[in-house]
Each structure stands twice: as structure tokens, then as C-alpha cells.
Amino acid sequence: xxxxxxxxxxxxxxxxxxxxxxxxxxxxxxxxxxxxxxxxxxxxxxxxxxxxxxxxxxxxxxxxxxxxxxxxxxxxxxxxxxxxxxxxxxxxxxxxxxxxxxxxxxxxxxxxxxx
Amino acid sequence: xxxxxxxxxxxxxxxxxxxxxxxxxxxxxxxxxxxxxxxxxxxxxxxxxxxxxxxxxxxxxxxxxxxxxxxxxxxxxxxxxxxxxxxxxxxxxxxxxxxxxxxxxxxxxxxxx
Numbered sequence: 728x729x730x731x732x733x734x735x736x737x738x739x740x741x742x743x744x745x746x747x748x749x750x751x752x753x754x755x756x757x758x759x760x761x762x763x764x765x766x767x768x769x770x771x772x773x774x775x776x777x778x779x780x781x782x783x784x785x786x787x788x789x790x791x792x793x794x795x796x797x798x799x800x801x802x803x804x805x806x807x808x809x810x811x812x813x814x815x816x817x818x819x820x821x822x823x824x825x826x827x828x829x830x831x832x833x834x835x836x837x838x839x840x841x842x
Numbered sequence: 843x844x845x846x847x848x849x850x851x852x853x854x855x856x857x858x859x860x861x862x863x864x865x866x867x868x869x870x871x872x873x874x875x876x877x878x879x880x881x882x883x884x885x886x887x888x889x890x891x892x893x894x895x896x897x898x899x900x901x902x903x904x905x906x907x908x909x910x911x912x913x914x915x916x917x918x919x920x921x922x923x924x925x926x927x928x929x930x931x932x933x934x935x936x937x938x939x940x941x942x943x944x945x946x947x948x949x950x951x952x953x954x955x
Binding site for chain 2 (some may be wrong): 759763768771778826827829830831
């Protein structure tokens with residue numbers, strides 16, 4: 728079935744370090760791919776998305792490229808800040824009849840950035 | 843301000859005592875969903891609704907009910923809560939023309955004793 732696999736956390740980094748969070752997916756068809764972020768005590772919010780192969784999503788210094796050949800959508804940031812500490816979820820979107828798009832989430836990866 | 847509002851944010855209850863978690867969105871979105879978040883499992887969909895009076899089961903619907911009598915509201919009902927329903931719950935909404943983006947509420951942390 729359709730699924731998303733993320734690297735396990737927690738990921739602990741010092742400020743200004745380089746971040747990679749791995750995400751791979753299994754899906755029939757051609758899903759859209761997303762990264763959502765959950766800050767402490769808050770709901771999820773969209774960080775970035777990509778809708779087709781080789782698209783690159785970017786936002787707030789984060790980037791991810793939709794790689795169809797490796798079924799991956801790894802999240803990267805060149806220099807993390809303490810304020811980036813959060814849980815990051817990779818997700819894919821499946822289109823249902825009637826136009827509804829269902830999200831399937833990975834387990835989430837907790838990132839802790841220390842000064 | 844565009845938002846999805848859930849209430850309550852925190853709830854402690856006992857086994858078997860019926861409860862309702864409310865969800866309201868002010869963006870005129872057609873689609874609404876409920877998820878539960880458990881450690882190591884990510885978010886799993888409980889129920890979703892494609893419009894008023896149109897609801898369907900998600901991946902983990904057992905023990906839950908929903909209704910969609912108005913476009914803006916999508917309450918989650920636990921008729922007889924059990925301890926295995928202790929979890930963090932999120933409501934989300936999205937639109938037909940919204941590019942697959944879902945907007946989430948702040949969450950409801952439920953403990954069933």
C-alpha cells in the first residue's frame with residue numbers, strides 16, 4: 728500500500744549546522760509530496776510542497792526535491808537555527824474520486840537545535 | 843484570520859463517558875478531516891468529509907463518529923471512550939481549489955482513564 732518512511736529521530740544539531748531529514752515513499756501513480764512542521768504545542772503547518780518529478784519545494788531556507796527515480800523527498804537546510812526545533816512530517820497526497828486529496832504521513836522526525 | 847479552531851485543547855475523561863470534540867473552520871473549505879497522532883505512528887486519518895452530509899471512514903475509524911451538518915463544523919464524537927483512544931487529535935480542512943494543502947487546528951490532547 729501507499730506509505731511514507733522517514734528517518735527516526737530525534738535529530739540533535741548545533742546552531743548553523745547542516746540538516747538533512749530523509750524521506751522515501753511508496754505510492755501508485757504520481758502523488759504530490761509535502762513537508763509539514765509542528766512547533767511545540769501547535770498544529771501542523773505546511774513547510775513546502777512539490778507536485779511532480781524534479782520539482783523543488785523551498786521555504787524559510789528549507790528545500791526538498793521530488794526524486795521519482797529514488798522515490799525520495801529529503802528535507803535539507805544549510806544552516807539551522809534554534810527556532811527550527813520542531814517535529815517534521817513528510818507526507819504524500821493521494822487523489823480520491825470526488826476531488827478529495829488524502830494525506831498519508833510519515834512517523835515524524837523531531838529536530839532539536841542547540842545554541 | 844483564517845483558522846481551524848478545535849475545542850477543548852485538553853480533556854481528561856473516564857472510560858465510557860461520551861464526549862465531543864468540536865472543530866470549526868472559517869475558510870469556507872469543502873473538505874474536513876480528523877486525525878490522531880501517536881508516537882512513532884505519525885498522523886492517521888479517522889474520518890473525512892467532502893462536503894455537508896458527506897462523510898467517510900479513514901484508516902482508523904473504530905470507536906469514533908462524525909457529522910457534517912454545516913459546512914464550517916465537523917465534530918468528532920466518542921460514544922464510549924476507551925483508554926486506547928488516549929491520543930492527540932487534529933482537525934484539518936482544505937478546499938477543492940487549494941492545491942492539496944490542508945490547514946490544521948492546534949490539536950486536542952485527550953486522556954481516557
